[in-house]
Amino acid sequence: MQGFEKYYRKTWHERLEILNKHTISDEQVKILKDGAKNPELGETMIENFISEYHLPEGVALNLVVNGIEYLVPMATEEPSVIAAASHGGSIVKKSGGFKAETKSRLMIGQVVLENVSDVSEMQKELELLEKDILKVANDAHPSIVRRGGGARSVKLKILADDLLALYLAVDVKEAMGANMLNTMLEATAEFLKAKLKADVLFAILSNYATDSLVSAKCSIGVETLAKNGVDGCEIARKIAQASRVAQLDPYRAATHNKGIMNGIDACVLASGNDWRAVEAGAHAYAARSGRYRGLSTWNYDEKKQVLEGELTLPLALGSVGGSISIVPLVSVNRQILQNADAKTLGEIVCSLGLAQNLAALYALVTDGIQKGHMRLQLKSLAKSVGATADETKFLVKEMEKRKVRDSVHAKEILEEMRE
Numbered sequence: 001m002q003g004f005e006k007y008y009r010k011t012w013h014e015r016l017e018i019l020n021k022h023t024i025s026d027e028q029v030k031i032l033k034d035g036a037k038n039p040e041l042g043e044t045m046i047e048n049f050i051s052e053y054h055l056p057e058g059v060a061l062n063l064v065v066n067g068i069e070y071l072v073p074m075a076t077e078e079p080s081v082i083a084a085a086s087h088g089g090s091i092v093k094k095s096g097g098f099k100a101e102t103k104s105r106l107m108i109g110q111v112v113l114e115n116v117s118d119v120s121e122m123q124k125e126l127e128l129l130e131k132d133i134l135k136v137a138n139d140a141h142p143s144i145v146r147r148g149g150g151a152r153s154v155k156l157k158i159l160a161d162d163l164l165a166l167y168l169a170v171d172v173k174e175a176m177g178a179n180m181l182n183t184m185l186e187a188t189a190e191f192l193k194a195k196l197k198a199d200v201l202f203a204i205l206s207n208y209a210t211d212s213l214v215s216a217k218c219s220i221g222v223e224t225l226a227k228n229g230v231d232g233c234e235i236a237r238k239i240a241q242a243s244r245v246a247q248l249d250p251y252r253a254a255t256h257n258k259g260i261m262n263g264i265d266a267c268v269l270a271s272g273n274d275w276r277a278v279e280a281g282a283h284a285y286a287a288r289s290g291r292y293r294g295l296s297t298w299n300y301d302e303k304k305q306v307l308e309g310e311l312t313l314p315l316a317l318g319s320v321g322g323s324i325s326i327v328p329l330v331s332v333n334r335q336i337l338q339n340a341d342a343k344t345l346g347e348i349v350c351s352l353g354l355a356q357n358l359a360a361l362y363a364l365v366t367d368g369i370q371k372g373h374m375r376l377q378l379k380s381l382a383k384s385v386g387a388t389a390d391e392t393k394f395l396v397k398e399m400e401k402r403k404v405r406d407s408v409h410a411k412e413i414l415e416e417m418r419e
């Protein structure tokens with residue numbers, strides 16, 4: 001685009017001036033400037049920095065994981081998410097909280113070889129090189145070895161007649177590990193090129209982090225589920241049925257999982273971690289059977305009178321690295337999270353996802369999702385039609401009374417109120 005040549009080399013103020021000249025008003029420049037609380041940091045973090053995008057942040061309450069109660073910082077724009085997480089957490093808290101575990105914590109990356117004339121032969125040659133490959137990978141990032149981590153294993157897979165993948169599993173200790181793994185993989189690729197004259201197509205980590213699986217479970221006494229005269233057993237039965245539907249129907253599974261990720265993404269973001277990586281891994285895992293399914297399952301045990309929930313997903317999270325150590329708000333959020341290490345953070349996040357899922361299913365099979373959701377959504381609607389903070393209170397009440405859910409009617413009521 002004309003006028004934007006070498007835009008990345010301009011200063012922040014120059015970039016805003018150029019935008020001002022081509023597209024945005026003086027007032028809008030002011031919005032960008034006011035939004036940037038720490039432009040120096042922003043410029044070091046990304047290219048073409050113009051401002052900071054802010055999301056509301058809140059804390060979810062009542063989340064008990066492995067006997068410890070956590071306050072969970074969550075950054076989200078969706079009105080009902082934090083209320084639902086706290087509600088789900090409070091139901092499980094009455095029955096002792098979540099039990100969570102980390103099955104393993106290794107990051108996987110791959111080097112893909114192409115134009116392989118005999119893939120079986122190449123596989124054999126690579127098997128013989130396992131020790132050398134581990135050494136090359138570790139030599140490329142000695143600091144992680146000093147921390148007690150490093151490359152652990154090599155696996156191979158024939159992808160096609162001409163394509164072969166090498167998977168490297170690395171203990172990345174407290175980091176998410178994307179950058180350190182990519183460094184190790186690129187060194188491995190160079191080694192394979194030199195040693196075997198192999199054609200390397202690419203070398204990069206995988207977000208399908210199946211060696212970083214985290215599970216959370218809960219067992220809820222059905223008596224705690226009763227609501228408005230509806231028996232807890234009936235609610236438990238319906239939650240289990242809804243969970244079955246998410247296993248059978250991808251249309252439901254996508255929404256079921258979106259509800260889980262509402263909580264997970266919000267905390268992953270607040271903790272300075274890479275939520276796109278977590279999303280990619282979660283959905284790939286949901287399709288591991290060859291069919292996309294709900295990530296969590298709920299089972300009603302009639303004999304024991306309990307509702308049992310379980311969620312397992314790949315969670316490659318870090319307590320150091322990336323933006324974690326450089327963004328001041330992340331340090332505050334880490335403090336709120338009791339400075340959880342990477343493993344504990346994964347267990348908190350997984351439990352939060354299950355709490356979020358429980359709250360959604362509970363609402364779905366009782367009042368319907370709109371009742372609680374809309375009360376909060378109406379506040380945003382009121383704001384979007386121009387209500388002040390004082391007006392919002394009355395407008396929301398009035399919209400609830402008149403069952404108004406759209407901006408045309410909301411505006412009409414606001415105008416009535418102002419007359």
Ligand code: NDP
Pocket residue numbers: 143144147172173174175176177178179180181205207274277318320321322323
């Ligand atoms: P970093 O590149 O920041 O590496 C981790 C850093 O943490 C290193 O500098 C390491 O120090 C330091 N560190 C301090 N203490 C420890 C410890 N106890 N254990 C481990 N490391 C420690 O981050 P990652 O390698 O974790 O990569 C994460 C970033 O990569 C994220 O920002 C992500 O968005 C991005 N990314 C993601 C991709 C994807 O998901 N596909 C692809 C590429 C990047 P030392 O050097 O001394 O070991």
